[in-house]
Amino acid sequence: MPAPTVKVLWLQGGGCGGCTQSLLCHEPRPLFAELAGAGIEFVWHPALAAESDHDALALLAACADGSQPFDVLCVEGAMLRGPGGSGRFQRLGGSGEALHSWVSRLAVRARWVLAVGSCTAWGGFSANTPGNPLEACGLQYEVDTPGGLLGADFRSAAGLPVINLAGCPVHPGWVVDTLEKLALEGLTVEELDELGRPLLYAEQLVHHGCPRNEYYEFKASAQKPADLGCLMENLGCKGTQTHADCSLRPWNGQGSCLRGGYACIACTEPGFEAPGHAFQQTPKLAGIPTGLPVDMPKAWFVALAALSKSATPKRVRENAVGDHLRVRPAIKKGQK
Amino acid sequence: MSRRIVLGPFNRVEGDLELSLDLDADGRSVTAARVNSPLFRGFEQILVGRQPLDALAIVPRICGICSVAQSAAAAQALAQLAGVTPPPNGQLAQRLVQATENLADHLTHFYLFFMPDFAHPAYAGRPWHAAVAGRFRAGSGSAVGEVLPARARFFHLTGFLAGRWPHTLALQPGGSTKAMSSAERIRLLAILREFRAFLEQTLFGDALEAVLALPDADALQAWAAGRAGDLPLFLRAAADLGLERVGQAYERYLSFGAYDLLPAGIRQPGANGAFTVDRLETEKISEDIRHSWLTGPDTLPPAQGETLVDADKADAYTWCKAPRYADQPAETGALARQLLAGQPLLGDLVARHGASVTARVVARLLELALIVPQMEDWLRAIVPGEAFCLPVELPDSGEACGQVEAARGSLGHWLSVRRGHLERYQIIAPTTWNFSPRDRHDQPGPLEHALVGLPAGPDAPPTVQHVVRSFDPCMVCTVH
Ligand code: SF4
Ligand code: SF4
Numbered sequence: 001m002p003a004p005t006v007k008v009l010w011l012q013g014g015g016c017g018g019c020t021q022s023l024l025c026h027e028p029r030p031l032f033a034e035l036a037g038a039g040i041e042f043v044w045h046p047a048l049a050a051e052s053d054h055d056a057l058a059l060l061a062a063c064a065d066g067s068q069p070f071d072v073l074c075v076e077g078a079m080l081r082g083p084g085g086s087g088r089f090q091r092l093g094g095s096g097e098a099l100h101s102w103v104s105r106l107a108v109r110a111r112w113v114l115a116v117g118s119c120t121a122w123g124g125f126s127a128n129t130p131g132n133p134l135e136a137c138g139l140q141y142e143v144d145t146p147g148g149l150l151g152a153d154f155r156s157a158a159g160l161p162v163i164n165l166a167g168c169p170v171h172p173g174w175v176v177d178t179l180e181k182l183a184l185e186g187l188t189v190e191e192l193d194e195l196g197r198p199l200l201y202a203e204q205l206v207h208h209g210c211p212r213n214e215y216y217e218f219k220a221s222a223q224k225p226a227d228l229g230c231l232m233e234n235l236g237c238k239g240t241q242t243h244a245d246c247s248l249r250p251w252n253g254q255g256s257c258l259r260g261g262y263a264c265i266a267c268t269e270p271g272f273e274a275p276g277h278a279f280q281q282t283p284k285l286a287g288i289p290t291g292l293p294v295d296m297p298k299a300w301f302v303a304l305a306a307l308s309k310s311a312t313p314k315r316v317r318e319n320a321v322g323d324h325l326r327v328r329p330a331i332k333k334g335q336k
Numbered sequence: 337m338s339r340r341i342v343l344g345p346f347n348r349v350e351g352d353l354e355l356s357l358d359l360d361a362d363g364r365s366v367t368a369a370r371v372n373s374p375l376f377r378g379f380e381q382i383l384v385g386r387q388p389l390d391a392l393a394i395v396p397r398i399c400g401i402c403s404v405a406q407s408a409a410a411a412q413a414l415a416q417l418a419g420v421t422p423p424p425n426g427q428l429a430q431r432l433v434q435a436t437e438n439l440a441d442h443l444t445h446f447y448l449f450f451m452p453d454f455a456h457p458a459y460a461g462r463p464w465h466a467a468v469a470g471r472f473r474a475g476s477g478s479a480v481g482e483v484l485p486a487r488a489r490f491f492h493l494t495g496f497l498a499g500r501w502p503h504t505l506a507l508q509p510g511g512s513t514k515a516m517s518s519a520e521r522i523r524l525l526a527i528l529r530e531f532r533a534f535l536e537q538t539l540f541g542d543a544l545e546a547v548l549a550l551p552d553a554d555a556l557q558a559w560a561a562g563r564a565g566d567l568p569l570f571l572r573a574a575a576d577l578g579l580e581r582v583g584q585a586y587e588r589y590l591s592f593g594a595y596d597l598l599p600a601g602i603r604q605p606g607a608n609g610a611f612t613v614d615r616l617e618t619e620k621i622s623e624d625i626r627h628s629w630l631t632g633p634d635t636l637p638p639a640q641g642e643t644l645v646d647a648d649k650a651d652a653y654t655w656c657k658a659p660r661y662a663d664q665p666a667e668t669g670a671l672a673r674q675l676l677a678g679q680p681l682l683g684d685l686v687a688r689h690g691a692s693v694t695a696r697v698v699a700r701l702l703e704l705a706l707i708v709p710q711m712e713d714w715l716r717a718i719v720p721g722e723a724f725c726l727p728v729e730l731p732d733s734g735e736a737c738g739q740v741e742a743a744r745g746s747l748g749h750w751l752s753v754r755r756g757h758l759e760r761y762q763i764i765a766p767t768t769w770n771f772s773p774r775d776r777h778d779q780p781g782p783l784e785h786a787l788v789g790l791p792a793g794p795d796a797p798p799t800v801q802h803v804v805r806s807f808d809p810c811m812v813c814t815v816h
Contacts, residue, residue, distance in 0.1 A: 014377055016812050017350045018400020018502040024444070025491055025501070030484035032475060042475065050452060050474035052347040052801070080376070083647050089655075091374040093344025093354035125397060129382045133645075169400060169502055226513045226725035252488075252495030260499020260506045261513030265393055267503075279393040280505070323515035323724055 006038075006183040007070040009063055009106065010045040010116075013099055014090050014126065014136060015077025018169040019117040020047050025252060026172035038180045043070045057094055064105045072182060073110035073156075074175075075103055075139060076117055078124040079149040082135035089134050100149055103139070107150055111158040112182055114165055115139045116175060118267055121164035121196070123148070128273035140164075140196065144270035160189060164196035168267035173249055174201045195270065197243065205294070206239035206264045209247035210256075218312035219305045220320035225280075229320025231263045233289060236280045238266040240293035261323075339363060341792070344374075346804065348449040348474070350401050351375060351811025353771075355800070356653070357792050364796070369780070369787035371771045376629070376655040379816040380643040383761035388414060388730050388753050391761070395749070396503045398763070399813045401444075403502035404437040404494070405742035406813075409749040409763075413738030415509035417753065418730050423723040426511020428714045429497055431595055432524075433507060434740070435707050435714075436493045441743035441808075442670070442700040443490075443539075447472070447483040447566075450697065450805045454573055458797040464573045471569065479538075479566060486534040492527050496520060511725035518720040525715055532708055541565025544705040552684040553580070556698070567701050574694045582790070583803040584690035585782035586665050589672035590616070590769065592748065594741035597710065601676045602661060613676065618737065621748070623764065624658040624775035627651055634776045635660075638750040639735065641762035643816075655815045658772035658781060659764050667691060667782045668745030668769045669807065671699035674706075691786075693806040700743075700808070732756050742766055744808050765813035783807055 012020070024031055035041065044051060044059055051059055062068035079100040080089035087098020095102070107113050115121040115138060122143050126136035137148045140162040146152035148162075155161060165174050178198050181187055193202050207216070212230045215221070221233035231237035239247070242264050246256045257264050265279050266272040277283040283290045292301050315327040344354035352375035358368040379398050383391060391410040396403035408430060415422065422430065455469035455477070471479045491501050497514055498504035506513045516524070532544065540547050541564045550556050560571035574580065593600030593616075606612040624635045631646035646652070658665070666672075671691055674682050679702065685695040735752040745766030752760045772781030780788075783804065790799050 012351075014375065016397050016400040016403070016502075018397070018403060021400040021444075021502055024448075024484060025488045027485070027488050030481050030488075032484070033481055046345060046347055047350065048448065048475060049347055050455070052345070053343050056345055056347055083645060086647070088647050089376045089378075090352065093346055093352055093372075093374050094342055095345070125382045125394065126378060129378075130385070133381055134376070134378055168397065224725075224727045225508050225510060226515055226723075250495065251500035253492030255492075255495030255498070255500040257499045257505065259514075260497075260504060261515070262499065262505035265505070273394075278387045279390050324517060324721055 006040045006072060006179070007043045008040060008072045008074055008179065009043045009070045010074045010076065011099070011103060011106070012046050013075055013077030013103070013120060014080040014134065015117060015119045015124065017047065017076070019076045020045070022169040023172045023175050026176055031172070034176060035179065038183050040179050040183055043068065053094060060102065063109060064102070066109055070109070071111045072114060072179065073106050074114045074116050075120050078119040078126055078136040078138065079103065080126065080134045080136050082133065085135065104149060107154070107156070110156050112160060112187070113139065113156045113162045114178065115162050116165050117170045118166045118168040118272065121166040122270040125273045128271060141270060158186065160187065160192070161196050163187065163192065163198060166195070166197055166268040167244060168272070171201070171246070171249060171251060174198070177201070193243065197268070201245045201249070202243040202268065204243070204245040204248060206242045206244050206246045206258070207293070208245070210239055210258050211247070212258055214316060215320050217308060218316050219309045220312050220316045223321050226261050226323040227321050228323065228325070231258065232282065234282055235263050236265065236278070236282050237263040238291060239264040241291055242266040242269055244268040343800070348452065349805070349809045349811060350399070351814070353809060353811050355804070357787065357800070359793055363793045364791060366787050366790050366792050366800070369784045370653050371656070371773060371781060371783050372654040373656045373771065373811045373815050375811060375815050376645070377812065377816050378643070380761050380763060383758050386758050387756065388417065388751070388758055391751070391758065392505055392508065398816050399810060400502045401441055401810055402437065402742040402744065402747070402813060404434050404498070404504065404507065405740055405747050407504060407507040408434050408740045409738035409747050411507045411509050411738070412740060413736040413749050413751050414728070414730065416738065417734050417736040418509055418728045420510055420726055420728050422511035423726060425515070425718055425722050425724045426726070428718050429512035429514065429516065429724055430507050432711060432714055433494055433498045433504070433512070435595070435711055436490065437501065438743040439704050439707055440487055440490055442704055443483060443487055445808045446697065446701065447479055449808070451570065452477070453798045453801045453805065456798045462573070462576060464569065464576060468569060468573055471566065482538055486531065486538070489527065490531045493524060496524060508725055508728070510728045511723070513725055515724040516718055516720060521715055521718055521720060525712065528708065528712055528715065535704055535708065539566050539701065540705065541568055544708060547705045548702065550681050552681060553688060556681060570697065579693040579802060580685065580695065581689045581692060582799060583693045583696070583786045583806050585667045585786045587611070587690055588661070588664060588666040589675050590661055590666040590668045590746055591673045591676045592616070592739040592741055592746040594673060595710065598673045598677045598741070602666065603672070603676055618739070620662040621764070622660055622663070624660055626658070626776040627653055627773040628657050629655055630657065638748065638762040638764055639737070639752070641750065643762070654773045656768055656771060656773055658775045659769050660775060663777070665772060665779055665782050665785070666769060668766050669696065669699070670703050670743070671696050672745060673741060674699050674702065693802045696806040744810055745769060763816050765810070765816070767807070767810045767814040770807045771809055771811070771814055
């Protein structure tokens with residue numbers, strides 16, 4: 001069966017380019033071979049395409065007027081509408097036109113619109129700075145409020161809202177899996193969560209599969225950077241509240257934030273940029289973390305934490321507060 | 337009668353770039369260039385009012401290409417503020433993470449951003465064109481399928497040492513949050529061996545040590561003749577196009593120094609074609625906004641810097657500021673770093689023709705040959721079981737500065753803290769130096785200067801593109 005062809009047009013708004021850089025780390029097959037195998041090709045991508053200057057503008061204009069068909073509009077980076085709604089904080093080079101107005105014109109031509117990364121989904125750091133000086137927003141959200149550039153009612157030609165591949169940066173697998181799903185069989189609204197994120201990566205929590213789970217169970221907590229214990233109680237970890245499969249789908253071979261020794265700062269969630277407390281500190285009320293695990297009543301958490309702390313094995317307790325294992329798991333003497 | 341053309345959107349650079357070129361009466365060569373970054377991001381405002389350690393979560397998001405360098409600059413400034421020095425393991429781990437990003441960046445730039453221009457139809461008659469186009473054509477050249485897996489596997493080092501790339505929180509003022517076991521150290525050495533094999537077989541076609549030992553420009557050309565490998569292929573094309581004589585800027589080179597191996601300093605023209613190398617005096621750095629869409633005094637040192645928008649300012653043409661050293665423009669990057677270290681081959685290339693497309697590209701790739709063996713040594717020097725990170729206590733107020741080398745050159749973060757919160761945060765990125773606009777003395781920035789005299793216009797070969805990309809621009813950093 002010959003693979004269908006799905007054409008992807010990519011634009012970069014006010015972002016750091018990190019989602020593209022992350023995407024290039026796709027493994028095991030090199031990105032372009034993987035996508036080509038699934039029938040997916042780029043019409044244009046600002047960081048990777050051959051066309052520059054007039055050729056690029058002509059191509060984009062043809063996409064906008066419908067004479068050059070394409071299927072997926074991927075946008076990376078926040079929509080900068082300022083100053084004073086003029087869009088002059090980001091004009092598409094050579095065109096004199098605000099980048100966000102190109103995005104609006106192109107979005108109505110696309111079968112699917114993908115917001116690649118948290119900036120594009122929710123508006124990024126700019127939108128979370130007091131007064132929002134850049135007038136930044138996401139494609140269909142301004143932080144957690146529906147609306148954004150395209151409006152809450154926007155539906156792409158395939159009938160879907162903007163698909164939010166939130167994450168800062170996006171994991172290459174989230175992009176490739178989503179594009180391949182679209183190419184193969186499309187995507188239904190039921191396959192997105194309430195915030196437009198594909199369930200294929202957002203139906204788990206970062207806490208699921210975290211290598212520190214044993215420490216979590218016993219509330220054996222890290223006290224300082226580089227400690228091996230659970231990072232929830234003291235160092236700001238939001239893995240129990242963050243929708244993403246980071247602990248199940250490795251980053252760069254074997255990595256994840258938690259494996260790297262630092263807290264999950266909830267980069268797939270709207271508003272993560274301005275948590276209202278220091279990123280690497282757990283806010284507490286009367287000694288109890290205020291951001292409790294989703295689905296867990298507070299009273300239970302408090303009772304269980306007290307119980308499990310009293311039952312913590314020496315090994316777990318001591319290893320939690322050092323940067324390498326000091327106590328190995330015991331070896332049971334041969335039971336006949 | 338002169339006429340002005342505008343080039344944009346400029347593809348295969350990081351971020352947004354537009355060039356405005358004045359052409360001579362025939363419309364064939366550049367008489368003046370203005371470099372415009374049509375994007376503003378405002379991270380300096382985003383940082384103000386935050387808790388100081390929050391900078392570690394925020395500044396990596398300035399740039400997805402040099403996010404670790406941004407972390408390192410912030411971590412260094414915060415370490416200075418706290419008066420703490422990371423333990424040896426922490427320093428080695430930080431260096432490894434930073435070097436991985438820098439070297440991967442050189443590779444990404446060469447293969448994905450720079451070389452595809454040589455597949456341009458304007459070069460169709462050249463003897464090397466078929467080979468180069470087949471290997472480097474954007475998106476479909478045979479090299480893409482080889483470099484992407486090599487790059488991704490090399491980045492496993494940051495998976496291990498930093499959790500992920502880009503945007504890690506592993507680099508802290510006290511060291512690194514990821515302690516390494518001895519078994520992990522062995523696996524990381526294996527990753528480096530694999531990367532070395534890619535470089536030796538595919539990029540250079542020779543041992544790293546043999547490439548580093550090339551003494552001068554003649555030896556380099558002799559070495560490249562007939563040799564398989566992507567650098568030799570570039571060198572044959574570049575020699576045919578005379579790119580060793582194209583793209584000179586001001587011959588003033590600045591580096592903050594890296595890895596205790598490449599020294600900080602400023603190298604500039606002296607009397608009779610000679611040059612002087614001096615200690616870098618950070619106090620001589622200032623930023624000029626005369627032609628930027630920003631308001632405030634024309635020039636300020638970064639420790640007192642402001643970033644206030646004025647989108648309607650007359651005579652302004654970019655969001656980029658103009659950093660100057662003792663009021664002079666300066667070039668920064670891999671070439672500057674290694675000239676200051678006295679690298680003989682690059683010294684010879686520059687002595688003959690000044691900085692050029694060829695010299696900048698060779699400098700970046702030589703850095704791969706130089707640093708990979710160093711990384712092997714750093715890994716071996718790590719002592720599992722000893723500390724990687726010290727706890728840090730920050731004072732309630734103070735000022736500090738972090739100065740590191742990103743792949744593209746010198747990166748500085750200047751911050752001040754009052755009552756436990758960031759009161760001021762100013763950033764000068766490498767591309768801000770290289771792609772700066774004119775200043776209040778109307779001195780063009782280094783790239784603006786380097787473009788003058790180049791062929792341009794409808795039928796011109798992509799020489800302007802080669803020169804722009806030889807600086808490896810990163811506009812998202814430039815405008816933060
Ligand atoms: S460190 Fe975070 S993700 Fe890991 S077990 Fe603890 S709470 Fe869960
Ligand atoms: S673990 Fe948390 S902070 Fe890290 S990438 Fe995943 S969602 Fe973002």
